[in-house]
Structures are given as C-alpha cells and as structure tokens.
Amino acid sequence: MASPARVAPGRTLSVLQLRRRESRGVPAGWPESVHPVLQQVYAARGVLQPAQVEHRLARMLAPQLLGGMDQAVALLAEAIRDDWSILVAGDYDCDGATGTAVAVRGLRLLGAQRVDYAIPNRFTHGYGLSAAFVASLQPTPQLIVTVDNGVASVAGVAAAKARGIRVIVTDHHLPGEQLPDCDAMVNPNLAGDPFPSKMLAGVGVVFYLLLSLRAVLREQGAFTSAEPDLSSLLDLVALGTVADLVPLDFNNRVLVEAGLQRMRSGRACAGIGALVEVGKRSLATLCASDLGFAVGPRLNAAGRLEDMRLGVECLLTDDVVRARHCAAQLDAINRERRDLQASMVAEAEQMVAGLSDIDAIGVALFEPSWHAGVVGLVASKLKERLHRPVIAFAPASEDDVEHLRGSARSIPGFHVRDALAIIDARQPGLIERFGGHAMAAGLSLKAADYPRFAAAFDAVARELIEPERLQAVLHTDGELPPGAATLELARQLRRAGPWGQAFPEPLFDNLFDCAGWKVMGECHLRLQLRDPRDGAVHDAVMFNAYHGQPPPPRLRAAYELVINDWQGRESPRLLLRHIEAV
Numbered sequence: 001m002a003s004p005a006r007v008a009p010g011r012t013l014s015v016l017q018l019r020r021r022e023s024r025g026v027p028a029g030w031p032e033s034v035h036p037v038l039q040q041v042y043a044a045r046g047v048l049q050p051a052q053v054e055h056r057l058a059r060m061l062a063p064q065l066l067g068g069m070d071q072a073v074a075l076l077a078e079a080i081r082d083d084w085s086i087l088v089a090g091d092y093d094c095d096g097a098t099g100t101a102v103a104v105r106g107l108r109l110l111g112a113q114r115v116d117y118a119i120p121n122r123f124t125h126g127y128g129l130s131a132a133f134v135a136s137l138q139p140t141p142q143l144i145v146t147v148d149n150g151v152a153s154v155a156g157v158a159a160a161k162a163r164g165i166r167v168i169v170t171d172h173h174l175p176g177e178q179l180p181d182c183d184a185m186v187n188p189n190l191a192g193d194p195f196p197s198k199m200l201a202g203v204g205v206v207f208y209l210l211l212s213l214r215a216v217l218r219e220q221g222a223f224t225s226a227e228p229d230l231s232s233l234l235d236l237v238a239l240g241t242v243a244d245l246v247p248l249d250f251n252n253r254v255l256v257e258a259g260l261q262r263m264r265s266g267r268a269c270a271g272i273g274a275l276v277e278v279g280k281r282s283l284a285t286l287c288a289s290d291l292g293f294a295v296g297p298r299l300n301a302a303g304r305l306e307d308m309r310l311g312v313e314c315l316l317t318d319d320v321v322r323a324r325h326c327a328a329q330l331d332a333i334n335r336e337r338r339d340l341q342a343s344m345v346a347e348a349e350q351m352v353a354g355l356s357d358i359d360a361i362g363v364a365l366f367e368p369s370w371h372a373g374v375v376g377l378v379a380s381k382l383k384e385r386l387h388r389p390v391i392a393f394a395p396a397s398e399d400d401v402e403h404l405r406g407s408a409r410s411i412p413g414f415h416v417r418d419a420l421a422i423i424d425a426r427q428p429g430l431i432e433r434f435g436g437h438a439m440a441a442g443l444s445l446k447a448a449d450y451p452r453f454a455a456a457f458d459a460v461a462r463e464l465i466e467p468e469r470l471q472a473v474l475h476t477d478g479e480l481p482p483g484a485a486t487l488e489l490a491r492q493l494r495r496a497g498p499w500g501q502a503f504p505e506p507l508f509d510n511l512f513d514c515a516g517w518k519v520m521g522e523c524h525l526r527l528q529l530r531d532p533r534d535g536a537v538h539d540a541v542m543f544n545a546y547h548g549q550p551p552p553p554r555l556r557a558a559y560e561l562v563i564n565d566w567q568g569r570e571s572p573r574l575l576l577r578h579i580e581a582v
Contacts, residue, residue: 016578017471018509018558020478035489038496041477041506055257063212067193071184072168073213079143080111087141088117089129091148092303094296098240099147099203101315102233106210109228110217119308122373123397127442129156146170148202151187152435154180170205173435174417197251203240204255207233234259235268236315242288243296247502256288256498271314274327288498301334304373341374345381362461363390364454370394376407383409387472389416389461404450408441413469417441419460427456474578476509476558482534490561490572509558511582519546527551542576552581
C-alpha cells in the first residue's frame, strides 16, 4: 500500500462551506404559472427569459456547423452505396456504449447492410482504437467508425491504415499535440472547429453525424419510401449525455429533454426500459438524475468489471424478454461493482484516515490489490472527501502488474488533463498514455515510475491551484420562503430541468429545529424538521448520514425539494445533502 499523503503541521483540510448563488440578472416575461422561486433558480443559472428553457428540437444547433462533417459524410455515403463492411469501434463506458448503439442502429436505419461493432477490452486492449485492438479485429472491416474515442489513437489508426482499413474518428475528447492520420474526424473540440457548443458527449457527436448523413442521402434520393426517423435514437443520446457528466448547456439540454420525453411517453428502446425497471424507477416520471444514478451505473458496471458487449447488446435488442435478461445480468454485475467499490474506498480512506492535516495537494493513491475498472470511482469519492484532485491507480491487469492504470478526478479550477500534459512535457516518457477532460482523465505508466509521478502530480497541483480553491463550497439557491415547500413547487422543480452538470439541481438552505428523527436501515436518517418562522413541520430524509450520533437539535440544512411517492400518494419531502449544527 502506498500513498504520497503525508502529515504536515499547519495544513488543515477545509470544512464544507455553504455559499448562496447570486442572480445573474432580473427575470422577465415569465407567466404567472411559473413559481417565483423557480424564476430565481433559473436566474442564478443565467436563464432570465422563457425562451432560454424552450428545449425544442427545432432550436438544436445545426449539424453542418461541426467541422470535418463533409468528409465523414461523403465516406459513409460511399460505404452505404457500395455495401462496405462497417465496424463501429466504441468505448467501455456508458457514453461509448450508448454511442455505439446509436451508430449501429442509425447506420442500419440509413441503409447500411453490413454493420457490426466491437468494444475494446479494458484489460487486454487498453483504451480506444489501440494497435492491439485493431490487430484483434477479424474479419477485417473496410471502414471503422470510432465513437467516443480516437482523437488520441495515433498508433491504432496507423495500424488500421496498414491493413487497408478506412477510418472515421468521432470523438469529443481534447486532442493532443499529434492527431491520427484518419480519413475524417468529427470532434467539436478540435482547434478552430466552428461548432458553438464544445460540450457534446461522444453519443451526441455521432448522432449529429447521422443527422448530416441523412440530409446528404436525402439529396441523393436514397430514400424511396419514408425517410428514417432518427429521433428514435434520442433516448440513447439522453442517457449517454447525462451519464458522461458533460455540462448541460442549452444544446445538451435540448437533446436530453427530447430523450426524456421519448422515455416518459413509453417509446424508450427495450434495453433502456428494462434498465429503468431493474433500477426501480418509473418511465412515466423519469428525470435526468434517474439516468445518472440508476440507469447509467448499471450500464457502466459491465465495462468496469467484465465486457461492455453485454451493455451494448442490451441497448440494441428490440426483444423485451432479451432486454430484461441483459438488464438483470447488468444489475448483478453492478451489485458486484458496488461491493468492490465499497471495499476499495474503505482502503483508500484508511490511507488518509485520521489525517486532519494532509500535505499533498495533488493526491495519488495506489494499492496493488485494486481493480483497474473501479479506480475512477475511488478517485471520485476521495476527491469529494479531500476536496483536491485525486488519481487512483491499480495494476493494469492480473497478468500485468508492471504497469498501472490510473483514473483522475479534479476540483473546479484545476484542469486535470492539462496538468497531465504539463507533466508529460516536463518528463517525457513518464506517462505512457493519457487523455480526458478538465474534471476527469485517464493515464497509464510503469509501476516503477509511480513514486516519481506522484511527486510530479503534486508539484503541478501546487503550482496551479490557488489556496482558496481547496475550500470545499456547496452552492445553494438560498432560503425557501415560509410556506413555499409545497407539492406544486416540487413538481415544477422536477419538470423544470433537465438538471445536471453545470446546470445543477435546485438546492436550498434553511434553519430548522429537529422535531423528531429515526434511523432507516442501518445508516439513513428520517427527520421531522420544524421551520421556526411559521412552525411548519417538514418530512426529510438524509442518506448515509447516521454514524451513531443524533442530529443536532437546531441545524442548518442544504436540501432539495423532492416528491415522495408512497403507495401512489405524492407529498413534498426535503432531501438533505448537508447539515450543520447552529
């Protein structure tokens, strides 16, 4: 067991601070039916007029604005016309799985007769279109279309081209210094790309490619009957977008809302319907958080522990019985993932247990027994606890302990992918491969180089992170006025999303007296909270909050106003996210 975390006098971990969001303007033009609280919630997110939440598909950004689209579409149109064998090369996370399903379903709808897919094995092939992955492809396809990967696959694309395979890269990850020599690339994050939104998930990029392809095929007179309805793919687009935690800017909210409406109306594909069912959610009332917490993790579990083909098959089948069978298998894998994650997180927390002081700003953790498919979840949990960037490492596989795979999670203000690029430039060869985003990244390195990397990561974090950034802050929308915590407001807040990354769920904070409480299960709390302003008592719950001590008699709570649906009867409830004694 190893960690660079060290006790250092005078450097104390920050406690969580509540900070209220400020309005970014004055709401205007809202109908009286929109609750004033919701208007203020919107204003704190820069939404001041009703038009800014009109999430109609007609307001989606035009596909033609994406760079590289003409070359990619021309090649795909040729492949469909000449009946090429097309292989969709996906990724082993939820974005990659949904993107793969969108590509396969969409290309078949548009007339491709020979479409298959392949997902790299995390432990055998590594990430993306690697040379090892290309070597494993049998039979040899005529065209590869990558989904949610490829922008960093210089060696993999070269290997494909050496076998005479044409390659189209669709990706959304940030490019490195060298781009692969592919036949076409669609990625809104390429330097100089004119697409106004850089926030598309991988599934969103390939959906846009299919929209452009349909337009060209239409011009070519390829459709002799009804034109294919690509809106049938929007449930998959919504799931992948939410699960990948990309910021929900206006364009992504349009895509997610359209997908959610499709699901609520009973038109979800069989696989999503089965995953919602096994996750004990209701399609009729589904919201973005259900996708993020109930559906996405079950799909992700297959790629973390086993083979993501099971997840893709679940999304591709139109057989309800087959979909339910796949979903049940995914649910079982997810339970195994949760148990493994709990054990690994406990070990990671033990590494820093009792440390009221911690010296490392950029924290690296490594345990030889850890599973490479779960280290990202460990990094995420420790990042929340320490409020500093964390990279968790595990051996690359059971058969390869000489190399490590790491997964990084960051805090606001520290671009972790750029930090890895700085280390790579300063110490060439230390990192074997890396890629990612501002808040999450992945990398590989030699096990013998771990101590040197841990020191380098900490050094870069010290350079780039201002001390005030190490203060954990929970932003709220302020106090709810007396009498405002009603079922009607809870319904409006639920319908008002889609809420998610960079467009957060409404969170309020109020002072309460604890009028009663009890333990649910082993570690959850159910409370009765009295508002001292008017004496109203509110039902509240807080998960994983009981550690043997009663809640304080008077407390300030940060909470979401949600709907408690018990035996078909709805009532408002406070879902507590943080409490502190007053």
